[in-house]
Amino acid sequence: MDTIIKINEESTLYVGRVAELLDRVVPKRRVVVITDANIERLYPDVVRRYECIVIGQGEESKTLQTVERVYRELMALGADRSTFILGIGGGIVTDVAGFVAATYMRGVEFGFVSTTLLGQVDASVGGKNGVNVVDYKNMVGTFLQPRFVISDVEMLRTLPMRELRAGMAEVVKSAVIADVALFDFIESRADDIFSDMDALQHAMLGAVAVKARIVAEDEHEGGIRRLLNLGHTLGHAIEKSTHEVNHGEAVAIGMGLIARVAFSRGMLCGEDALRIVGVLDKLGFELKSPVNMAQVLGAVKLDKKRENDIIRVVLPVKIGECVVAEMSFEEFNAICML
Numbered sequence: 474m475d476t477i478i479k480i481n482e483e484s485t486l487y488v489g490r491v492a493e494l495l496d497r498v499v500p501k502r503r504v505v506v507i508t509d510a511n512i513e514r515l516y517p518d519v520v521r522r523y524e525c526i527v528i529g530q531g532e533e534s535k536t537l538q539t540v541e542r543v544y545r546e547l548m549a550l551g552a553d554r555s556t557f558i559l560g561i562g563g564g565i566v567t568d569v570a571g572f573v574a575a576t577y578m579r580g581v582e583f584g585f586v587s588t589t590l591l592g593q594v595d596a597s598v599g600g601k602n603g604v605n606v607v608d609y610k611n612m613v614g615t616f617l618q619p620r621f622v623i624s625d626v627e628m629l630r631t632l633p634m635r636e637l638r639a640g641m642a643e644v645v646k647s648a649v650i651a652d653v654a655l656f657d658f659i660e661s662r663a664d665d666i667f668s669d670m671d672a673l674q675h676a677m678l679g680a681v682a683v684k685a686r687i688v689a690e691d692e693h694e695g696g697i698r699r700l701l702n703l704g705h706t707l708g709h710a711i712e713k714s715t716h717e718v719n720h721g722e723a724v725a726i727g728m729g730l731i732a733r734v735a736f737s738r739g740m741l742c743g744e745d746a747l748r749i750v751g752v753l754d755k756l757g758f759e760l761k762s763p764v765n766m767a768q769v770l771g772a773v774k775l776d777k778k779r780e781n782d783i784i785r786v787v788l789p790v791k792i793g794e795c796v797v798a799e800m801s802f803e804e805f806n807a808i809c810m811l
């Protein structure tokens with residue numbers, strides 16, 4: 474039985490089996506797929522239904538050079554404004570495909586099949602797309618909603634465990650921000666959540682609901698959407714300082730650290746701080762930062778989200794509730810060093 478969630482006026486999420494959903498929701502006109510080589514190899518029956526452009530993998534491929542190559546391939550195929558672009562892949566593919574679709578011939582319609590847990594709960598939902606410029610992540614992009622997102626948890630069976638776990642960091646994040654029942658669920662199912670597809674789907678849907686609710690209130694990140702950055706201020710800085718951890722792993726470390734900071738400031742009770750750290754630990758995250766705090770804070774200073782020397786830090790006040798605190802870099806430095 475499919476689950477259908479209206480993300481907003483323009484965009485619908487379909488959760489179910491990909492083959493059936495493609496038949497139902499992809500418009501009956503010319504479709505060009507943008508994907509990567511892993512997905513092309515693992516899911517030929519899904520990808521090869523349509524004309525296909527394959528992009529490279531990793532952050533190094535999320536660039537304007539890749540975007541230009543895709544434009545050229547679209548032009549060579551004779552794609553026009555009525556062509557529908559279908560991004561099939563994780564966050565790298567959907568970020569590039571969304572940006573290409575938003576800009577090719579001033580914009581064509583697009584949809585996604587999201588194939589990583591991180592993509593399903595985060596990257597494909599919310600209408601942000603974009604690419605990296607030099608060392609800066611997501612520096613160029615647009616806000617534009619895909620017409621649909623298809624998420625099939627069965628596709629997560631082929632995802633390497635490390636990637637699956639990375640996506641779970643964003644699920645825990647959503648739970649800590651706004652859904653205590655989801656947190657209880659993950660905590661109680663931490664032992665088998667990666668292997669029981671029903672439990673995984675339940676957690677995925679809970680996280681999507683949190684993100685969709687927040688994005689519906691604040692599409693362009695002027696206010697409440699900032700809550701979604703829980704764990705990200707320190708997480709991004711850790712990610713920038715070392716290649717040892719991926720995004721989800723860095724967010725997990727950032728969340729653990731910020732829970733301790735909130736506790737030491739008297740904002741979060743000890744029991745909740747321990748539960749946050751405990752669930753991440755049970756899910757298998759290594760919570761010790763691979764870089765020392767002084768280095769992490771040096772990288773925070775350079776973070777692009779810093780506006781007029783003010784840092785917005787998301788702090789948990791209890792499980793299911795967070796606040797955005799504004800502080801100078803010096804204040805942030807001081808509380809992190811407590």
Ligand SMILES: NC(=O)c1ccc[n+]([C@@H]2O[C@H](COP(=O)([O-])OP(=O)(O)OC[C@H]3O[C@@H](n4cnc5c(N)ncnc54)[C@H](O)[C@@H]3O)[C@@H](O)[C@H]2O)c1
Nearest residue numbers: 511563564565566588589591592595596601602628631632
């Ligand atoms: N637009 C947004 O709002 C938003 C939000 C969060 C993250 N992001 C972006 O998402 C990107 C990370 O996305 P990601 O974590 O999905 O990584 P990814 O797209 O790099 O995918 C990870 C790896 O898994 C492979 N893969 C994907 N699906 C698979 C499957 N079903 N089976 C086997 N292998 C599979 C990919 O080929 C890749 O090698 C980052 O660039 C980040 O900035 C965007």
